[in-house]
Amino acid sequence: MNVEVTPLPGIGVRKDFATRNGRRVGVVTHRDGHVELIVSKTDDPDACLASLPLSTDEAGALANLLGAPQLVAQLTEEHRDLPGINTKQLPIKSSSPFDGRTLGDTAMRTRTSVSVVAVMRAGQVHPSPNPDFNLTAGDVLVAVGTSEGLEAAVKILKYG
Amino acid sequence: MDHTALSLIELGAVFFGLGVLGRLAGKIGMSPIPLYLIGGLCFGQGGLIPLGDIGDFTHLASEIGVVLLLLLLGLEYSAAELFTGLKRSWMAGVVDIVLNAAPGAIVALILGWGPIGAIVLAGVTYISSSGIIAKVLGDLGRLGNRETPVVLSILVFEDLVMALYLPILTAVLGGVSFLGGMKAVGISLMVITVVLVIALKFGRYVSAAVDSPDREVFLLKVLGAALLVAGLASAMQVSAAVGAFLLGIAISGSTAENATHMLEPLRDLFAAVFFVVFGLNTNPASIPPVLGWAVVLAVSTTLTKVATGWWAARKQGIGKMGRARAGAALVARGEFSIVIAGLAVAAGAVTGELAALATAYVLLMAVLGPTAARIVEPVARALQRRPFGSKTTASQTG
Numbered sequence: 001m002n003v004e005v006t007p008l009p010g011i012g013v014r015k016d017f018a019t020r021n022g023r024r025v026g027v028v029t030h031r032d033g034h035v036e037l038i039v040s041k042t043d044d045p046d047a048c049l050a051s052l053p054l055s056t057d058e059a060g061a062l063a064n065l066l067g068a069p070q071l072v073a074q075l076t077e078e079h080r081d082l083p084g085i086n087t088k089q090l091p092i093k094s095s096s097p098f099d100g101r102t103l104g105d106t107a108m109r110t111r112t113s114v115s116v117v118a119v120m121r122a123g124q125v126h127p128s129p130n131p132d133f134n135l136t137a138g139d140v141l142v143a144v145g146t147s148e149g150l151e152a153a154v155k156i157l158k159y160g
Numbered sequence: 161m162d163h164t165a166l167s168l169i170e171l172g173a174v175f176f177g178l179g180v181l182g183r184l185a186g187k188i189g190m191s192p193i194p195l196y197l198i199g200g201l202c203f204g205q206g207g208l209i210p211l212g213d214i215g216d217f218t219h220l221a222s223e224i225g226v227v228l229l230l231l232l233l234g235l236e237y238s239a240a241e242l243f244t245g246l247k248r249s250w251m252a253g254v255v256d257i258v259l260n261a262a263p264g265a266i267v268a269l270i271l272g273w274g275p276i277g278a279i280v281l282a283g284v285t286y287i288s289s290s291g292i293i294a295k296v297l298g299d300l301g302r303l304g305n306r307e308t309p310v311v312l313s314i315l316v317f318e319d320l321v322m323a324l325y326l327p328i329l330t331a332v333l334g335g336v337s338f339l340g341g342m343k344a345v346g347i348s349l350m351v352i353t354v355v356l357v358i359a360l361k362f363g364r365y366v367s368a369a370v371d372s373p374d375r376e377v378f379l380l381k382v383l384g385a386a387l388l389v390a391g392l393a394s395a396m397q398v399s400a401a402v403g404a405f406l407l408g409i410a411i412s413g414s415t416a417e418n419a420t421h422m423l424e425p426l427r428d429l430f431a432a433v434f435f436v437v438f439g440l441n442t443n444p445a446s447i448p449p450v451l452g453w454a455v456v457l458a459v460s461t462t463l464t465k466v467a468t469g470w471w472a473a474r475k476q477g478i479g480k481m482g483r484a485r486a487g488a489a490l491v492a493r494g495e496f497s498i499v500i501a502g503l504a505v506a507a508g509a510v511t512g513e514l515a516a517l518a519t520a521y522v523l524l525m526a527v528l529g530p531t532a533a534r535i536v537e538p539v540a541r542a543l544q545r546r547p548f549g550s551k552t553t554a555s556q557t558g
Contacts, residue, residue: 046479
């Protein structure tokens with residue numbers, strides 16, 4: 001993907017790329033760090049349909065939404081030859097008892113034989129997290145296991 | 161009432177009045193600069209109420225206003241941005257100078273204000289208001305547009321031209337000979353080059369010299385450094401404003417960002433005083449006679465700025481609509497036109513009529529600019545649907 005980086009003197013930086021159907025998608029990052037999501041218009045590719053200010057949390061959430069399914073799809077593809085093994089995204093909600101606790105506290109492996117292969121946070125992939133990895137609301141765990149194990153894991157993250 | 165009490169009351173009334181005007185401007189979504197100017201016109205010389213006792217304070221405060229305006233302009237850009245801007249947009253920048261300085265110079269010559277008047281008025285019509293333009297682009301959600309970097313790099317170029325133009329102007333206004341003028345230009349060119357190189361290679365040392373984790377210390381150091389450099393530059397005949405601008409460029413990174421945050425309210429305060437003082441020193445009765453010329457200048461320089469933006473955007477392969485947007489975005493003139501006219505008036509080298517013309521012109525352009533940026537899209541679309549007869553004949557003959 002060819003991401004174009006354009007400095008905006010006095011304001012910040014614009015980073016965008018052209019999608020397959022010819023639209024421009026990207027972000028304008030201001031000097032003070034706040035981010036705007038930009039999408040170009042169809043009839044006028046120079047102009048923006050929307051320029052949506054996002055807070056750090058919101059940008060992170062959007063990045064997770066876009067990034068996590070792709071990672072899961074990739075892992076699923078790799079495990080295709082192993083029947084019975086699934087990959088699933090497990091979000092940590094703010095109501096989860098593990099918000100603010102470590103991955104080890106969930107005892108996921110012992111209780112469900114599911115392994116957490118990565119944690120997505122703010123669009124960043126943290127691969128092979130250690131048991132002392134601190135979880136916070138908004139994180140998405142990418143877990144590999146059997147269907148039953150993964151269902152049990154969802155319940156554990158929800159109810160403890 | 162004693163002198164101090166009267167001064168405090170007058171000053172308080174002025175600031176409060178400006179606050180009310182600023183709120184009004186915010187409500188109708190325009191720049192407060194024209195309202196500040198009108199506020200200044202209402203008071204003082206020939207106005208409704210003369211302000212007697214705060215003259216000394218407002219005079220110095222308006223000088224500080226100019227220094228802060230230019231310092232914050234310099235803080236906005238890093239030296240590296242200026243260099244890339246210069247490389248990318250010098251051709252558009254030259255077109256910009258030729259097209260937009262000419263109307264001012266020609267009108268000044270027609271009115272018989274001589275070469276000095278021509279140099280001053282050329283600067284007034286040339287320089288766009290980067291403050292108004294950046295705000296309008298943000299408000300209209302055009303920061304992500306492809307033509308926006310074109311607009312911004314033209315603004316960067318204009319600001320660099322200011323760094324050259326202001327010392328020349330100072331020298332010319334000081335009534336120095338041709339040789340003396342060349343010397344001033346030589347000195348300022350040298351100083352600018354040295355500062356840019358220092359900013360590029362050793363910017364972090366300059367930043368470290370003024371930086372401090374303590375807000376109070378930081379504020380005093382930055383403000384002190386700005387006034388010191390401005391004063392020294394003024395003593396060297398390089399223009400106080402340019403000194404402040406160059407200091408702003410040399411300060412970079414997070415120090416620049418913090419300094420901007422802290423100085424912004426101060427800048428707004430002192431710049432408001434500057435606009436009021438400029439209005440105060442202009443006799444409102446002198447405006448009607450030059451209003452016709454102000455309209456002529458407003459119309460012609462609106463067209464020339466649109467042409468500049470159109471041409472620069474076309475060179476970057478932007479579509480027709482984007483070219484029209486880039487042109488209209490550049491139309492606004494404001495604070496720096498008044499800075500130039502203010503320098504000329506303070507030096508006493510030009511007629512009072514020039515100040516009146518500059519006031520009327522900026523009043524028109526500060527309102528016209530944001531309006532043009534807003535209405536350009538529907539207007540351009542309407543024009544595209546019904547092309548001019550002249551265009552069709554041109555395509556037939558060509």
